[in-house]
Amino acid sequence: MKTFVCIKRVPDTSEAEVKVDASGKDVDSSKFSFDINDADNYAVEEAVLIKEAQGGTVQVVCMGPADADVMIRMALAKGGDSALRIDDPRIDARDPLLSAKALAAAIKGQGEEFDLVLTGCMSNDDGNMATGVALAEELGVPHAAMVKKLEVEEGKIKAHRELEGGIIEVVEVVLPAVVTIQTGINEPRYAPIRGIRQAQKKELKVLKIEDLGLGEDEVSAAASLVEMQGFYIPEVVSTAEIIEGEPEEKGEIMAEKLVKGGLL
Amino acid sequence: MNTEVQSFIQKYDLLGCIQCGRCTGGCPVNTRTDLNVRRIVYDALDEDVLEELANLPEIWDCTACHTCAIRCPKGLKPMEVLVGLRNILVESGVIQPTVRDALESAFREGNPWDKPRAMRSDWMEGLEVKMAEPGVRVENLVFVCCTIAYDPRVQAIARNMVKILNKSGVDYGFLSTDESCCASEIFNLGEIGEDGLFEMMVEDNTEFLNDYDVGRIVALSPHCYDALKNQYPDLKAEVIHYTHLLKELLEEEKLTFDKEFPQKIVYHDPCFLGKQNNVYDEPRYVLSQIPGAEQVEFERNRERSLCCEGGGGRMWAETESHGERLAEIRAQDAKDLGATILAVACPFCVLTLDDAIKAKGFEEEMRVADISELLGELID
Numbered sequence: 001m002k003t004f005v006c007i008k009r010v011p012d013t014s015e016a017e018v019k020v021d022a023s024g025k026d027v028d029s030s031k032f033s034f035d036i037n038d039a040d041n042y043a044v045e046e047a048v049l050i051k052e053a054q055g056g057t058v059q060v061v062c063m064g065p066a067d068a069d070v071m072i073r074m075a076l077a078k079g080g081d082s083a084l085r086i087d088d089p090r091i092d093a094r095d096p097l098l099s100a101k102a103l104a105a106a107i108k109g110q111g112e113e114f115d116l117v118l119t120g121c122m123s124n125d126d127g128n129m130a131t132g133v134a135l136a137e138e139l140g141v142p143h144a145a146m147v148k149k150l151e152v153e154e155g156k157i158k159a160h161r162e163l164e165g166g167i168i169e170v171v172e173v174v175l176p177a178v179v180t181i182q183t184g185i186n187e188p189r190y191a192p193i194r195g196i197r198q199a200q201k202k203e204l205k206v207l208k209i210e211d212l213g214l215g216e217d218e219v220s221a222a223a224s225l226v227e228m229q230g231f232y233i234p235e236v237v238s239t240a241e242i243i244e245g246e247p248e249e250k251g252e253i254m255a256e257k258l259v260k261g262g263l264l
Numbered sequence: 265m266n267t268e269v270q271s272f273i274q275k276y277d278l279l280g281c282i283q284c285g286r287c288t289g290g291c292p293v294n295t296r297t298d299l300n301v302r303r304i305v306y307d308a309l310d311e312d313v314l315e316e317l318a319n320l321p322e323i324w325d326c327t328a329c330h331t332c333a334i335r336c337p338k339g340l341k342p343m344e345v346l347v348g349l350r351n352i353l354v355e356s357g358v359i360q361p362t363v364r365d366a367l368e369s370a371f372r373e374g375n376p377w378d379k380p381r382a383m384r385s386d387w388m389e390g391l392e393v394k395m396a397e398p399g400v401r402v403e404n405l406v407f408v409c410c411t412i413a414y415d416p417r418v419q420a421i422a423r424n425m426v427k428i429l430n431k432s433g434v435d436y437g438f439l440s441t442d443e444s445c446c447a448s449e450i451f452n453l454g455e456i457g458e459d460g461l462f463e464m465m466v467e468d469n470t471e472f473l474n475d476y477d478v479g480r481i482v483a484l485s486p487h488c489y490d491a492l493k494n495q496y497p498d499l500k501a502e503v504i505h506y507t508h509l510l511k512e513l514l515e516e517e518k519l520t521f522d523k524e525f526p527q528k529i530v531y532h533d534p535c536f537l538g539k540q541n542n543v544y545d546e547p548r549y550v551l552s553q554i555p556g557a558e559q560v561e562f563e564r565n566r567e568r569s570l571c572c573e574g575g576g577g578r579m580w581a582e583t584e585s586h587g588e589r590l591a592e593i594r595a596q597d598a599k600d601l602g603a604t605i606l607a608v609a610c611p612f613c614v615l616t617l618d619d620a621i622k623a624k625g626f627e628e629e630m631r632v633a634d635i636s637e638l639l640g641e642l643i644d
Binding site for chain 2: 012014015016030031032033035070078187188189190191192193194195197198
């Protein structure tokens with residue numbers, strides 16, 4: 001199995017306060033701590049599990065700055081064989097379609113055929129849920145998104161997709177394919193520091209637009225179909241209406257509100 | 265493969281063990297776990313069994329209190345065998361998610377609590393804190409501790425220390441967000457070895473701290489105190505615990521109290537301060553200077569202090585231990601003595617004993633207080 005796994009470097013915003021920066025079109029990331037996107041971490045683990053079960057290779061692809069090298073080395077330490085990092089500020093990485101274009105070019109640039117591309121279903125920062133699916137389109141292969149369980153068979157996969165309400169849809173997809181991975185599909189392993197040190201020996205190629213065989217006009221902000229207008233933090237307001245009266249009265253008023261509100 | 269395993273026996277001197285059983289006999293978690301360190305030391309002689317031993321859930325019950333090491337007549341450290349077994353699991357990558365997260369966080373953000381480094385000094389808000397600078401002489405360089413820096417319950421230790429230091433007029437300095445985990449618990453969680461995370465953090469921290477021109481480093485947590493003092497071979501500075509400093513301040517009358525504090529105080533000796541580093545008298549002296557307070561002693565005091573089960577990675581590892589928590593037994597002991605204050609000098613003890621008081625429903629009758637908190641109240 002020749003597998004690619006695409007990972008993204010994102011901020012951990014569970015603790016940090018998110019503020020809009022001076023330009024109004026981005027967030028102030030000065031106090032953020034960064035790490036691998038949650039869902040991508042699960043994708044790395046899944047790729048390594050498949051390699052351990054079926055043999056083959058795992059190549060890690062990441063579009064990000066040099067700071068992302070640490071997390072790339074961690075992925076290599078867990079079982080990745082080599083890595084590609086796209087580092088070019090000319091690419092409008094905020095646009096998932098353009099990101100997918102760049103990632104696809106990196107993957108296709110490796111020459112050989114691939115069997116599987118895994119990536120997280122959604123990123124913790126922008127939350128578009130679009131890059132993985134767009135990637136499939138760019139690569140010209142089928143995809144399965146939001147996959148909670150993956151069974152790899154000869155030439156095809158059975159992907160268990162988690163839909164709303166927790167319903168699982170099982171689809172059979174012919175390889176090569178792209179699969180976007182949902183968190184919880186496995187339990188990511190720990191990469192000991194010793195392993196990360198040893199992973200320094202594995203290849204990590206840094207790529208620019210030229211190495212991808214793309215023109216700037218294909219991946220810059222000018223090529224984006226979406227224009228970032230701005231970020232704002234919604235004003236927090238609260239409305240609470242306390243219903244008074246005896247229990248029977250309160251019940252009647254409550255029922256009326258629910259019916260009027262179209263909730264019943 | 266063979267040479268690595270050979271060194272497990274050699275590394276932990278397993279052949280030195282005479283199977284006397286003093287280790288298990290003194291192990292505080294003995295009452296509530298299947299952990300039998302004497303048995304494990306014996307079984308570990310067979311290299312084929314090492315992986316099986318590493319997968320025993322009870323190896324995570326060890327609190328690293330070191331009672332076994334102190335009692336061993338051959339001078340061995342049985343609990344380090346458990347750390348070695350934990351290391352086997354860590355190297356395999358298959359460890360409990362909470363342990364994994366703690367290790368990854370320590371590597372990435374310099375603390376095992378999954379908090380951003382940038383927020384490490386947030387506890388200083390609203391306080392006048394003197395900051396230390398590399399190369400500028402400072403008599404007392406304060407090492408806060410990740411748990412104290414980030415956990416809201418024990419941030420009070422640092423905040424009160426600032427109050428005390430400002431009142432006393434001594435020269436001191438705090439580190440900013442550049443302070444990193446001492447790695448004491450990283451060692452106990454088993455991320456050790458030639459290229460271990462523990463060794464890496466010790467090296468980085470040593471380099472960082474040696475850049476400061478200090479009289480001495482004052483650690484707020486006994487765990488940091490123990491690590492910096494005993495596991496940092498190249499650290500230039502002398503290391504003391506904050507109770508050493510407080511004793512000095514009281515003896516030199518740089519700190520005085522004018523309020524009465526009519527409470528019955530029982531002091532719980534933290535394992536990493538007491539039995540591991542023989543610091544028993546300084547905290548007691550400090551408490552004895554509190555006007556109006558009555559000091560009582562646990563029967564299990566000093567070297568025999570009952571471990572609160574906070575150390576040894578226990579803050580992050582799930583265990584299968586059963587029966588009453590040792591901290592709850594301790595809380596009961598304190599209540600039986602009629603104590604109104606259960607005094608401690610360690611953030612882990614504060615957290616576990618606080619939980620125990622709540623679990624037992626004793627909040628009306630007593631509270632847990634770090635010595636720094638008590639003094640802070642008195643100088644208000």
